[in-house]
Amino acid sequence: MSHLVDGEPGSRHLMMGNEAIARGALEAGVSVAAGYPGTPSSEIIETLAKAAEARGLYVEWSTNEKVALEVAAAASFAGLRGLAVMKQNGVNVASDFLLHLAGSGTRGGMVLIPCDDPGALSSINEGESRHFARLVEVPLLEPGDFQEAKDMVKWAFELSEELQSLVMLRSVTRLSHASGDVTFGALPEGQPQAAFHCDGFVLDANEGAVMSAPVDYKHGQQHDKLKKAEALFETCPFNTYTGPEKPEVLVITSSACNLYSREAIKLLDVEGRVGLLKLGTTWPIPPRLVEKHLGLTDKVLIVEEVVCFLEDQVKILTAELGAQVGVKTFFGKRDGSLPMVGEMNPDHVAAALAKILGVQAESVPEEYAGRAQEAGFVGAPGRELTFCPGCPHRASFWSIHNALELDNRKGFVCGDIGCYTMGVLPAGFSTLKTVHAMGSGTGVASGFGKLGPFGLDQPVLSVCGDSTFFHSAIPALINAVHHKSDITMVLLDNSGTGMTGFQPHPGLPRDALGEDAPAIDPAEVCRAMGARVEIADPFDIETTQQVLLDLLQDRKGVKVLVLRQICALSPEKKGKKLYEMTLDQEVCVGENCGCNRLCTRIFRCPGLVWDHEKQAARLDEVICTGCGVCASICPSGAIQRREVA
């Protein structure tokens, strides 16, 4: 990591896209960076946090994305460069402030970097953030490779200052989490000074109050900025064209799709027939530049992820230009040349181009492909997602599941985003029955809890992680308390933002920079709201189950059960066993009536393996983390635990 700060200008490094983005922010002289963890964005803030001391930055993991954008914006209002980073879904959270910020304008360079996840490689949707740029009317940039990921960040700050507008720079998983060569630029000297000038004339962009009103004036100003951006984009070096002067097919693309398109053209060996217009500025698109290229071709293929964003804009522009460019045949998502859902790859683009051009890509012999598919199907058993060995969530869901079955009133659990989303899978005993946005489990539960008068007599539960609690479950819980909604919230407190790599949150006594921070206890917050709060250790499944059953009997109002046990992967926990575990295969009853492989068939911790030969369970000592939970579920006493001194 040292080269991040020490790397000489002109030196070349293999960097992850997110590291390149962070380096770009350092080269731009960013002063404040804030974000909320979310794959594939998290490494940007983490990388900047590592450089914070050396470069004099302030970096924080904010409570949620809206707060992150607000914190970064404050830096801009004070004349510093501010950066906000989030996963696409975070932009939804931040969008209220985003609209205001677009209207109020900015002072120091202000950049928002959302990282989208086409194909939902680490998400439960493949929503995208580009439409927000059009929706709130701010310029949008999309780097087309790793070098640009760095360079465009720096340019984004300059553009923001030139326009006095927020600039969005969108990355995707295949840039953020991929690595490529990046040549460094120089890091700036000196520490910028902050001052907030706010006593000037109200409409003064640099001295007045910062707000989006008066609306007609400010909104008009915003459009002037967009016009200016459009003009700058016409000559922007990040918009490039490669290919013949008059291509048979013009490919218009951006972001990682640039790399796929380039590859597809080479793959088909059609460099002489296909032109590639790669746009780094995708809102607004530069009309004259696009017009020029449209005029030189009849067929246009638009390659992008995920929804039709470029495609719509290019078609609108073509309609506006009318006779000037003539009638074009468009290929892309709308005509089915490319899939509407899922991430793009070189093969999709090649298939589309091959069809348009009437050529065929060289492919693997059919006989080989058939054998390979078959061997893969038979020989590579699927790897279903599961909770880690020793994960507290497995134990928590075990108890929640069992309590609901025992309670026997068809109770259900509303969930949301975190590792515990897997509670919807067999890994979590299929306990979750709704899964939506951060904090939504509790909000949805709050609504279910008011349906009693309509005949809904099932117990209503929600689960929520500790980081999610601070992020967005608090308002939902307050709503439930205030409206006397009959719900039980189970707070799965594993002391960190487990899913994305243990970023700190307000419940922990340290911040993103590793400094001491006042920890806020979620249980106390819930008590202060007036909820009945109980605390248990999820590894103690007997007690947890009993407490939960008692809470379920308490029909009225909001109950909170805090299940506190540190994540098995957290740095403090890793490698430390609570118990030494043993499994006596002679005592194990296996498939017989009396247990029928409860531990390997149902509990399914990766540390326990079904031994076909011995017809008994076996403990994998390398994988077992010694949480001890399986000893309390084994009915035959074959699994024993001994406390580690």
Add this chain to the structure above:
Amino acid sequence: MQVFGPNELVDDVLKRDFCIGCGACVNLCPYFRSYYGKTAMLFPCTLSQGQCFAYCPKVEVDLDALSSGLLGSAYDGSPLGGVQEVLASRAGEKTGPGPFQAGGTVSALVSFALQTGRIDAAVLTDREGLIPVPRLVTEASEVATYATSKFTAAPTLAALNQGRRDGHTRMGVVGTPCQVTAVAQMRLNPLDKKDFQDGVGLVVGLFCTWAVDTRRLAALLSERVDPRGIRKMDMPPPPSELMVIDTGRGKVEIPLDEIRPLVPQGCQICPDMTSEWADVSVGVMEGTPEWNTLIVRTEKGRELVEEARQEGVLVTEAMPETNLGRLRTASLNKKKRALVRAREKGVLNTSDDGSRSALRVRDEVLKRILG
């Protein structure tokens, strides 16, 4: 006896709402559990045959198989089942005073059996508020603590199953007819397990016309009584038509018309009023609240009663013929009602096409009972 597995048990009993929560399937494995008067299956089990199904008194109960297995003769449908002797009884002076209802015969016999080592533990039913709770007791002095009537279906046999796992080999079970039927099925080792031990040393059956569903009773009472304050529940003999609940602050009376709808469906297909598969069966004696009716059924039962009497633990008298007649009539009426109901529900003597019955009785016996 047809033995299927947990999935059939769920279909036939839990889903049909025939489960009376006796606890026979509980604590055999990690899958069936009882909570607050209801039995639940926690996770799916894939076995094609299980003890859970085999022991359940609400599915595939073959009365002939039970009778031949336990008594060595076919089931004949007589109103009181196999009987050596019917007596009037009450606890003797040696038993000491207890909170027991009626004559204290059950407490007297069970504590005596514990003291004399006939049994190594007693499987009894306690009550926490309105919730019946199984108890495994090893001290004779504790027996009387749990001696009050419950009137709600109880998972008592969960304690028997647990006791067997814990190594008890001759437990004394005090149970209602459904529970006694389940114990009878256990004793026949229906899965032909090697080295099988039923763990049962004595079965004391209780008379029962019906019980009520715990949760529904709790719901009914929730606005009238604080369940934690309940000291005693009683149903005085006809014509009172009341359930009387002693809360310590006075008595609350609930008309039986309000209670009867709370009787689970499973009770309505039960043909047994007097716990016919027990060693001895005990009930109230009509018109004489301080005495019990005691049916001595087996040799083991006879020896116990005889010795208890000699030691002054139990006092017996001959049963007046009028009482005996009324007992037979009541018992026969329960049989009739149950068999008619079971037939209506399509769970009596289903054909051999693979469909499962709750109850199997030979046709000629059925005709005899229904008259």
Add this chain to the structure above:
Amino acid sequence: MKNGTLTSDPYNLIIAGVGGQGNVLASRVLGGMLTGKGYHVTIGDTFGASQRGGSVMSHIRISRDASWSPQIPKGRAHMIIALEPTEALRVLADYGNPKVQVLCNTRPIYSVGVICGELAYPSLEDLEKWVRGLSEKAWFLDATNAAMKLGNPIFGNIMMIGALGGTGALPVDRQDFEAAVSRDMSPDRVQVNLAAYDMGVKMVEG
């Protein structure tokens, strides 16, 4: 082939394994070796759910003069390094071709489906037979076991990099490895990693 050239440009290499095996580290080290030699390297990692038992795959594109897509086109792998044997088959199904070479660690890591008895894990004989049938050349190494002798199964991935060096398929050698790991590791860690690398080289030479 110390100063040799690439047999194909781009040269497409896939490192496949299971979460926790050090897939990403291995791809980073190899990338560092090649960047040190002036090659353009692009690595596409798929590791979103890796900590939770999922498959992990790194696509490594190596070129003298250009950057390539972080996703290799289907059927276009030149070399597959499988840190787990069934992962070799999973990758071959999508990216294999008759010319592909495979370096395969033979230590299985069972998936949850296998652990719980719902899915069958193939025999090593079958795995070897299938992999050989789908590749021009294949090496099978018990790298995890050898790594445990060095004190930690995680060295298995470095051993596989050593084995790659030993095959001569890429213009990199021990010096490049030493240079790459020296940048980020303390000297004693460099030594044990070098030992792992050397063991890997021997495994394919022997």
